[in-house]
Amino acid sequence: MELNDIIELDKKYYMNTFGSRTPVCFEKGEGIFLTDKSGKKYADFLGGIAVNALGHSHPALTSALIDQLGKLLHTSNLYYIENQAVLAKMICDISCGDKVFFANSGAEANEGAIKLARAYFKKKNMPGKYEFITLTNSFHGRTITTATATGQVKYNKLYSPLTPGFAYVPLNNIDALKEAISDHTCAIMLEPVQGESGVRPLEQTYVNEVKKICMGNDILLIFDEVQTGMGRTGKMFGYMHFGVEPDIFTLAKALGGGIPIGAVVAKDEVAKGFEPGDHGTTFGGNPFACRAGIAVIETILADKLVENSASIGAYILERLRQITENIFLVNEVRGLGLMIGIQFTLPEAVKIKNLFLDNGFLVGSVGDSVIRILPPLILTKADADAFIDTFRNIIYSL
Ligand SMILES: *Cc1c(COP(=O)(O)O)cnc(C)c1O
Numbered sequence: 001m002e003l004n005d006i007i008e009l010d011k012k013y014y015m016n017t018f019g020s021r022t023p024v025c026f027e028k029g030e031g032i033f034l035t036d037k038s039g040k041k042y043a044d045f046l047g048g049i050a051v052n053a054l055g056h057s058h059p060a061l062t063s064a065l066i067d068q069l070g071k072l073l074h075t076s077n078l079y080y081i082e083n084q085a086v087l088a089k090m091i092c093d094i095s096c097g098d099k100v101f102f103a104n105s106g107a108e109a110n111e112g113a114i115k116l117a118r119a120y121f122k123k124k125n126m127p128g129k130y131e132f133i134t135l136t137n138s139f140h141g142r143t144i145t146t147a148t149a150t151g152q153v154k155y156n157k158l159y160s161p162l163t164p165g166f167a168y169v170p171l172n173n174i175d176a177l178k179e180a181i182s183d184h185t186c187a188i189m190l191e192p193v194q195g196e197s198g199v200r201p202l203e204q205t206y207v208n209e210v211k212k213i214c215m216g217n218d219i220l221l222i223f224d225e226v227q228t229g230m231g232r233t234g235k236m237f238g239y240m241h242f243g244v245e246p247d248i249f250t251l252a253k254a255l256g257g258g259i260p261i262g263a264v265v266a267k268d269e270v271a272k273g274f275e276p277g278d279h280g281t282t283f284g285g286n287p288f289a290c291r292a293g294i295a296v297i298e299t300i301l302a303d304k305l306v307e308n309s310a311s312i313g314a315y316i317l318e319r320l321r322q323i324t325e326n327i328f329l330v331n332e333v334r335g336l337g338l339m340i341g342i343q344f345t346l347p348e349a350v351k352i353k354n355l356f357l358d359n360g361f362l363v364g365s366v367g368d369s370v371i372r373i374l375p376p377l378i379l380t381k382a383d384a385d386a387f388i389d390t391f392r393n394i395i396y397s398l
Contacts, residue, residue: 003037022357029056032376032383034362045373045387046362050195050227050339053254054299055376061257064295065288074286083290090297094236096245097265101274102285106226106252107141109262110189112279113248114145116264117187117220120273129218131165131184133177138168139196140189140224149189152197171200174209181213187220187248188213192238192336195227198370199334199341207242214247220270223249226262227339230254231300231377234310234337241336254377259292261285305377312379313337319388327395338379342371342391348398355394361387 003025010021024042026034032055034042044052054061068083075081088100101116103109114132121129134140136151147155148162156162165184169176171194188210194200214221223246228238232254239246247270252262262284266273283289300306317335320342324330332343344352347368356363356371364372375383 024357031055031057032379040360042357042360042362043383043386044362045356045375046364047374047376048258049364050232050253050374051256052258053230053232053305053377054257054296055378058257058299058378060299061292061295064291065259068288068291071287073288074283077281077285081285081287081290083287083294084285087285087290087293087297090294091251091263091265094297094301095249095265096239096267097249098268099266099271101264101279102290103252103262103264103281104260104283104289105141105262106224106250107143107146107262108281108284109226109250109252109264110140110146110149110224111143112262112264113189113222113224113250113266114149114187115279116248116266116270116273117222118273119278120220120270121186123273123275126218128184129186131167131182131186133167133169133180133185133188135171135190135194136168137171137197137200138189138191138194138224140191141226172203172206174206177210177213181217181219185217185219187222189222189224191224191226192228192241193233193339195339195372196366198343198366199339199372201334201336202242204242207244211244220247222246225249226252227374228336230296231306231309232337232339232374234306234313236300236306238336255296256289256292257296259289261289261293263293300377303378308379309337309377312381312384313340315381316340316373316384316388319384320391323388323392324395329395329398338373338375338377340373341366344369344371352394352398355397356390359390359394361390 006025024036026036028035032044034044091100103112118130134149134151138151140146140149145163148166151168167180169180223239225237229251235241248266250264255261320333331345334341349365349369349371353365
């Protein structure tokens with residue numbers, strides 16, 4: 001099918017939630033590269049929005065999934081599932097978590113975390129603790145409750161009445177947080193680095209204070225690691241940058257390397273909030289999705305992709321800062337590991353994104369003045385240099 005025919009079908013039959021998409025349709029991918037229907041090749045610096053941690057068609061993931069396809073896809077959670085048990089252990093072995101529940105997406109994982117936090121306090125006979133504090137400009141998902149948790153009205157204004165029991169405070173403002181705390185506060189939910197609002201990391205001093213407040217007031221700390229997890233920020237999980245442990249954290253995006261899977265990970269004590277019948281799922285944690293998760297974690301560890309994310313990410317950050325030091329158009333380059341945002345002084349992000357596309361690079365734009373990159377963790381220094389050169393050419397051409 002030709003691209004124009006696909007666009008026409010999409011217009012006619014697909015709900016218009018994504019508007020005018022970038023007019024490209026990819027046919028195949030290998031490593032960090034994607035090839036579109038016309039045969040043009042692109043370096044994928046968006047990685048399916050932080051999903052394709054191993055790039056495309058990674059041999060370890062592909063062979064694991066082909067093997068699993070020939071054996072078993074799904075059985076239901078009425079039976080024991082080997083891959084589910086193994087993947088749960090693997091996640092606990094590399095994190096501060098003790099217990100895992102698998103879902104199918106980031107929103108669903110966060111929904112599970114929110115339910116777990118409320119259930120935990122109900123079981124502790126403290127039903128008055130039900131309120132969540134999240135950050136303005138955060139992003140936690142698209143279900144009604146996770147859209148409520150998301151501190152951006154553009155995501156939830158159409159869906160009122162929203163879930164009761166959510167309050168919002170500005171990023172890295174400890175006084176505002178202290179003011180928002182009450183006897184009803186059940187949990188504080190944070191992204192280690194805000195993704196969907198343009199790559200904004202938490203500050204160390206802020207996180208220290210948050211942890212103190214949580215411990216002093218019987219409040220749970222939840223990290224939404226849906227985007228920052230699995231090595232994205234140069235540590236296996238984003239919370240590891242701050243030297244504090246969350247009571248609950250959530251995963252999704254990169255966990256399956258492209259196969260949909262999400263996870264709620266909790267400390268033993270908190271996980272007691274869920275007892276038989278309290279939560280569940282049909283698809284979550286099925287043999288196929290968990291096999292993907294196992295292959296992704298094995299590959300990340302064997303190929304030292306967390307270390308690669310840290311070193312290549314630091315290199316890109318440093319080079320971009322050098323190049324843009326005296327460029328008026330660029331306000332700031334920020335990020336952690338391979339999660340990097342470039343803040344422009346003018347609303348030119350979409351134009352710059354399209355120039356990247358013309359030059360064979362996929363990047364993301366957030367709002368009208370931030371470009372972000374979330375490339376596969378297999379990125380090499382040569383890949384990074386190609387991106388940096390293209391960025392310099394684009395900036396100098398404007
Ligand atoms: C992408 C994202 C989500 C939502 O994940 P879905 O799989 O789209 O539901 C939640 N939280 C964060 C931090 C994300 O980046």
